[in-house]
Amino acid sequence: MFLLQMAGYPGSGKSTLSRKIAKGTGAIVIDRDIIKTSMINSKVPESLVANASYSVVFDLAEFYLGMQISVIIDTPCYYNELLNNGVCISEKYGASYKYIECRVEEYSIIENRIYSRDRLTSQIENTSIERFNNALDKSVKPSDGKLLTINTSTEDSYEINLIEEYLIRKV
Numbered sequence: 001m002f003l004l005q006m007a008g009y010p011g012s013g014k015s016t017l018s019r020k021i022a023k024g025t026g027a028i029v030i031d032r033d034i035i036k037t038s039m040i041n042s043k044v045p046e047s048l049v050a051n052a053s054y055s056v057v058f059d060l061a062e063f064y065l066g067m068q069i070s071v072i073i074d075t076p077c078y079y080n081e082l083l084n085n086g087v088c089i090s091e092k093y094g095a096s097y098k099y100i101e102c103r104v105e106e107y108s109i110i111e112n113r114i115y116s117r118d119r120l121t122s123q124i125e126n127t128s129i130e131r132f133n134n135a136l137d138k139s140v141k142p143s144d145g146k147l148l149t150i151n152t153s154t155e156d157s158y159e160i161n162l163i164e165e166y167l168i169r170k171v
Contacts, residue, residue, distance in 0.1 A: 008102035013152030
């Protein structure tokens with residue numbers, strides 16, 4: 001059983017890769033964009049949405065791990081608190097903690113994805129090269145260096161065998 005925390009800039013392929021991993025492993029994907037969109041559409045005050053949506057993500061992670069079901073948390077992972085919550089929850093339930101950063105170095109790919117996708121209410125509407133460059137290395141990573149960085153420029157670049165090997169590795 002594992003808890004996999006995804007990371008990466010919006011449009012980097014976190015959700016696509018999460019779904020692919022879930023299909024291969026039976027893990028549950030907890031996508032914060034879906035939760036946050038539901039809250040916004042339900043008229044939850046904007047001042048509450050950010051913290052409440054993260055709270056729901058981690059409550060659901062605990063629920064599924066408590067049932068011995070692997071979990072994939074689909075968020076950019078920009079804050080230490082998110083990383084720490086993932087690590088603590090995985091330890092609490094005896095799950096292996098895993099972390100995958102989705103990485104796209106070419107802004108034009110991100111730009112195309114953001115402007116051409118069926119956007120959820122909570123997802124960013126637009127981007128800029130400056131915003132991309134400022135956030136490219138913003139994801140908070142495990143201090144022990146135990147993570148996997150995947151080139152997600154194309155679905156063909158996903159290295160699914162490497163990912164599967166990483167997820168089953170005990171260390």
